[in-house]
Amino acid sequence: MSLGVQDRSKEPPEAPIPPSKARPTTFGWIWLAAVTAVYIAVWPAGWFDTATELTPDHSDILDYCFYVAGVLALVSGVVLFVQSKGSTIGRLGLAFVASLAGGIGSLLLSSTVANIIENRIDFPADKTNTFRGLLPIGRAYRMDSRTGSSWIIQPLIWTNIDITQSDYRFMLSHRGWSGKGSEPDDVRSDGYFCARALMQKAGGAIRVLHAGHSRLPSGTIGICSEMQAADRSAVVVD
Numbered sequence: 001m002s003l004g005v006q007d008r009s010k011e012p013p014e015a016p017i018p019p020s021k022a023r024p025t026t027f028g029w030i031w032l033a034a035v036t037a038v039y040i041a042v043w044p045a046g047w048f049d050t051a052t053e054l055t056p057d058h059s060d061i062l063d064y065c066f067y068v069a070g071v072l073a074l075v076s077g078v079v080l081f082v083q084s085k086g087s088t089i090g091r092l093g094l095a096f097v098a099s100l101a102g103g104i105g106s107l108l109l110s111s112t113v114a115n116i117i118e119n120r121i122d123f124p125a126d127k128t129n130t131f132r133g134l135l136p137i138g139r140a141y142r143m144d145s146r147t148g149s150s151w152i153i154q155p156l157i158w159t160n161i162d163i164t165q166s167d168y169r170f171m172l173s174h175r176g177w178s179g180k181g182s183e184p185d186d187v188r189s190d191g192y193f194c195a196r197a198l199m200q201k202a203g204g205a206i207r208v209l210h211a212g213h214s215r216l217p218s219g220t221i222g223i224c225s226e227m228q229a230a231d232r233s234a235v236v237v238d
Contacts, residue, residue: 021087022085022087022090023084024083025083025084025085027079027083028080028084031079031080031083032080032098038105038106038109039108042109045109045116046213049115050209050210050213051123051207051210052159052161052211052212053118053119054155054159054206054207055205056205058114061114061118062114065107065111065114066107068107069104069110072103072106073100073102073103073106074099075102076101077095077098077099080094080095080097080098081095112213115212122203123202129200129201130199130209131198131235132234133196133199133237134194134196134227134235134236135155135195135196135197135199135208135237136155136189136224136237137171137189137191137192137193138154138155138156138158139153139154139188139190140152140153140168140171140186140187141154141187142183142185151164151165153221155238156191156238157237157238161216162211162216163220163221164216164218164220166218166219167216167219167220167221168183168221170221170222171193172184174193175187175188191238193222194221194222194236195216195220195221196220197210
């Protein structure tokens, strides 16, 4: 007579995890989903990051963003190592990927949010003046196209601002590049080229509008002396 005890000998065994492989536990998957959510949050946050602040210098805040990213990278790595099943090598690999993803994601989000807050504090509406500015450029460079092409200028007041490829090639062609061969990775300017941009000033704070997470419009870059001659009312910001 059966006593209602289920015979588990006929149940298929749990599929073994292959050597050097690992898989997260339920909590591990939840943590990975949270890390993914951080990356996704960077995109809508970027809608509000529409300016690049030149002064004052907020590099100390960026340092804190790096510290936070380092802590979250460490925590992510530990969580995924503990909350995963499989070989030690596989779990270490999973922990490394989680650590890298957690660190980069938190840095991108925290720095974007910090930029938005800094701009709100430094540029109150009732004390902010808008003007056309010419921003002398120190150098420009091209990011590795294998990671997503982008072209960046560094003004003499140091920061990074994205520009279009056509503006980058304008600088190259006026520095001797014929357009043949691969696009050089670096352009020296030392104030020869300028970026024409809509800018704002509030006390000692200065920022470039339509920058931040976006590229400056095509046709922004020109030769400083020619731009000054064509627009005497533009303010040179250096």
